[in-house]
Amino acid sequence: MALDQEKLKPFRVMRERLGGMLSDASDVINDLNMSSASENLDKLGKKVNNDTFKIQVIGTFKNGKSTFINSLLGEAVLPAYALPCTAVINEVKYGEKKEAILYFRNPLPEKLPNSISQKALAHMQKHNMKEVPPLHIDYSELEDYVVIPMGEDPKEMLLESPYEKVELFWPLEMLKEGVEIIDSPGLEEDDTRTRVTMNYLSKADAILFVLVADRLCSQAEMSFIENNLYEFGFTDPFFIVNRFDLIPDNQKDGIVRFAKNKLSGFSTNDIFFVSAQQALDGEVQGNSVLYEKSQMGVFTERLSEFLTNDKGKIKLSQPSRELKRILNNEALYKVIPSQRAMLDSSLDEVRARYETAKPQLEMLKSKKQQIIAKLQLRIEQSKAEFKRATYRNTVTVAEMIPGWIREYTPERKLGLVPNRKKIAAVVTEISEHINGKIEEQQKIWKNDVMLPLVKERADYIFDSTEQDLTKLYSEIDAIVIQMSGNEDVAPEPVPLWQRIAGAAAGALLLLPDLAIAGGLNGLTKELAKNVAIVIGTEVLLGLFIGFTNPFVLVGGIVAAILGGHFTSDAALKKIKSMLGDAIVAKVSENADEGATKTSETIASILIDIANDISSAVDNEIAQTEQLVTSIIDEMQRGQANIDARKQVINSCETKIKALSTALDAFIFELIEQK
Numbered sequence: 001m002a003l004d005q006e007k008l009k010p011f012r013v014m015r016e017r018l019g020g021m022l023s024d025a026s027d028v029i030n031d032l033n034m035s036s037a038s039e040n041l042d043k044l045g046k047k048v049n050n051d052t053f054k055i056q057v058i059g060t061f062k063n064g065k066s067t068f069i070n071s072l073l074g075e076a077v078l079p080a081y082a083l084p085c086t087a088v089i090n091e092v093k094y095g096e097k098k099e100a101i102l103y104f105r106n107p108l109p110e111k112l113p114n115s116i117s118q119k120a121l122a123h124m125q126k127h128n129m130k131e132v133p134p135l136h137i138d139y140s141e142l143e144d145y146v147v148i149p150m151g152e153d154p155k156e157m158l159l160e161s162p163y164e165k166v167e168l169f170w171p172l173e174m175l176k177e178g179v180e181i182i183d184s185p186g187l188e189e190d191d192t193r194t195r196v197t198m199n200y201l202s203k204a205d206a207i208l209f210v211l212v213a214d215r216l217c218s219q220a221e222m223s224f225i226e227n228n229l230y231e232f233g234f235t236d237p238f239f240i241v242n243r244f245d246l247i248p249d250n251q252k253d254g255i256v257r258f259a260k261n262k263l264s265g266f267s268t269n270d271i272f273f274v275s276a277q278q279a280l281d282g283e284v285q286g287n288s289v290l291y292e293k294s295q296m297g298v299f300t301e302r303l304s305e306f307l308t309n310d311k312g313k314i315k316l317s318q319p320s321r322e323l324k325r326i327l328n329n330e331a332l333y334k335v336i337p338s339q340r341a342m343l344d345s346s347l348d349e350v351r352a353r354y355e356t357a358k359p360q361l362e363m364l365k366s367k368k369q370q371i372i373a374k375l376q377l378r379i380e381q382s383k384a385e386f387k388r389a390t391y392r393n394t395v396t397v398a399e400m401i402p403g404w405i406r407e408y409t410p411e412r413k414l415g416l417v418p419n420r421k422k423i424a425a426v427v428t429e430i431s432e433h434i435n436g437k438i439e440e441q442q443k444i445w446k447n448d449v450m451l452p453l454v455k456e457r458a459d460y461i462f463d464s465t466e467q468d469l470t471k472l473y474s475e476i477d478a479i480v481i482q483m484s485g486n487e488d489v490a491p492e493p494v495p496l497w498q499r500i501a502g503a504a505a506g507a508l509l510l511l512p513d514l515a516i517a518g519g520l521n522g523l524t525k526e527l528a529k530n531v532a533i534v535i536g537t538e539v540l541l542g543l544f545i546g547f548t549n550p551f552v553l554v555g556g557i558v559a560a561i562l563g564g565h566f567t568s569d570a571a572l573k574k575i576k577s578m579l580g581d582a583i584v585a586k587v588s589e590n591a592d593e594g595a596t597k598t599s600e601t602i603a604s605i606l607i608d609i610a611n612d613i614s615s616a617v618d619n620e621i622a623q624t625e626q627l628v629t630s631i632i633d634e635m636q637r638g639q640a641n642i643d644a645r646k647q648v649i650n651s652c653e654t655k656i657k658a659l660s661t662a663l664d665a666f667i668f669e670l671i672e673q674k
């Protein structure tokens with residue numbers, strides 16, 4: 001039941017090949033004394049080796065997500081029950097030893113559930129309820145932490161968890177290459193927990209969407225797949241139809257046809273019909289017939305193929321392009337020619353040129369600071385605009401809700417004598433309809449209003465910077481030429497974007513198209529477009545605060561209807577008006593918080609980019625200084641040293657050319673295999 005290790009080989013081979021090139025490159029870069037480039041190579045190396053594949057398991061509450069993961073682990077370790085249960089993100093990762101680490105939120109929520117674990121409480125108190133460090137817990141006691149608190153008081157269920165996540169380490173082969181499987185709280189059960197799951201989506205690399213065979217493809221599920229998964233770029237989720245054991249044999253074909261009909265337009269992957277419970281029982285009891293029956297083996301095989309063939313390549317492509325850029329643009333066209341030119345000058349000349357350059361370099365540092373300050377100011381100004389736009393949209397949605405409810409005729413009927421079940425069904429149906437309408441509206445708003453606004457603001461924010469930065473970089477280049485004393489050293493003109501992206505490692509890599517697109521010229525144009533796309537996702541996530549959940553509303557409405565003696569028509573009217581009030585109240589109540597959160601999320605992405613630009617320029621300046629000081633060092637040690645140094649540079653040049661050719665072949669293979 002372990003994954004076929006053979007299948008992971010091609011990715012490992014590619015990863016090792018890139019690792020080998022990185023370490024060869026690192027030797028050359030060290031020989032050339034390019035220490036800040038060498039730091040960048042270290043970062044790349046870490047990324048290549050640490051890259052995780054986060055596979056988020058997601059789906060309506062109680063569909064068997066936790067059971068499904070347990071069946072992969074071969075043990076009932078994540079709590080799974082008939083009642084809504086998972087409340088916290090669980091990241092399952094590879095570890096030789098089975099263990100669990102609990103992470104706390106910072107800040108902690110204001111009110112803690114009464115039923116909270118005493119051990120966790122004592123730990124939080126020990127740290128004065130502030131910046132609480134992670135806590136090792138016994139993995140067999142996960143239940144004390146990750147489940148929805150089912151205390152005496154039903155209000156407990158509505159409280160937010162004080163825990164950020166649990167990391168569960170497990171010696172499972174398929175997790176070895178940095179693969180993580182994420183168990184997330186079920187959707188549609190409660191706003192708080194739905195939000196936990198939604199917030200994690202932006203970190204996920206792949207989605208495993210769990211449905212159930214006996215209640216397949218509800219309207220809410222289909223709407224989620226279409227409006228959330230698809231919209232967020234998860235165009236190829238894995239669909240798992242669980243609880244297939246509950247379907248009588250003569251109906252199985254029908255279910256398969258129905259599922260394919262509904263789902264195949266949303267993924268090119270096969271749909272898997274499994275029984276997570278049978279798989280788990282089979283493993284726990286060592287009953288291979290039962291495991292076989294569960295069909296989980298078919299799925300794990302396909303998952304392993306996916307991990308091998310698809311995801312890895314996308315992750316290797318960015319670092320390999322980045323390595324090539326450092327080797328060509330920095331080492332080959334800039335550092336090597338200027339080092340040669342300096343070695344051909346006299347020591348006194350080089351020293352004198354460096355003295356002249358020092359104050360100029362200082363000046364460039366303060367110019368950079370001015371550029372970044374201007375960026376920050378413009379971002380701050382834009383924040384208010386993002387907030388206004390978001391708030392206005394929420395108000396508009398709130399105004400539309402009563403009309404949507406009035407116009408809607410539920411398919412499910414109250415009948416002559418409305419009872420609890422019928423009322424609940426009608427409330428749920430109307431809520432689902434309204435949620436669908438809200439989502440539709442958000443989508444329109446996102447595309448028509450928010451994305452153009454973000455793009456326009458990003459243009460404004462980064463526009464003036466483009467000129468300033470271009471000027472700054474050409475001044476750095478001029479100093480390099482001046483210090484080497486040879487006009488022939490003129491570095492290759494590298495597009496501004498490439499230079500910035502090369503030296504930056506953080507937020508800019510969030511912008512996938514940019515990270516891959518090598519030689520762009522219009523930084524601003526591309527940056528703005530990409531920022532808008534990335535932020536589009538974040539904005540939608542922020543707005544989930546406004547979403548309503550029928551299960552929370554049902555109780556009060558049922559009581560009101562059963563308490564009064566309504567005719568069927570009057571009852572429907574009453575339900576509609578209560579439901580309308582509740583949904584509008586909920587949406588309005590969260591309008592301000594949602595708008596603040598959305599504008600802050602957008603601003604923080606923009607600030608991250610500004611910081612990245614800042615450190616990119618710092619790196620270039622540091623590298624320039626280093627270039628000359630290392631040469632002065634060599635020259636001080638006499639002519640023999642200078643000759644030896646020239647030999648080293650020649651051999652570096654040969655090695656870089658060979659590496660560059662090898663990288664081209666590597667990148668080509670990555671593209672071919674995609």
Ligand SMILES: Nc1nc2c(ncn2[C@@H]2O[C@H](COP(=O)(O)OP(=O)(O)OP(=O)(O)O)[C@@H](O)[C@H]2O)c(=O)[nH]1
Nearest residue numbers: 061062063064065066067080081085086186276277
């Ligand atoms: N018959 C059958 N029952 C299953 C199967 N998988 C899970 N269950 C049962 O369904 C119930 C819910 O399972 P969980 O794994 O807790 O579901 P979940 O999706 O993690 O639930 P939340 O965390 O609350 O969203 C449990 O009682 C499981 O025993 C299956 O394949 N067949």
Ligand SMILES: [Mg+2]
Nearest residue numbers: 065066085086
């Ligand atoms: Mg669960």
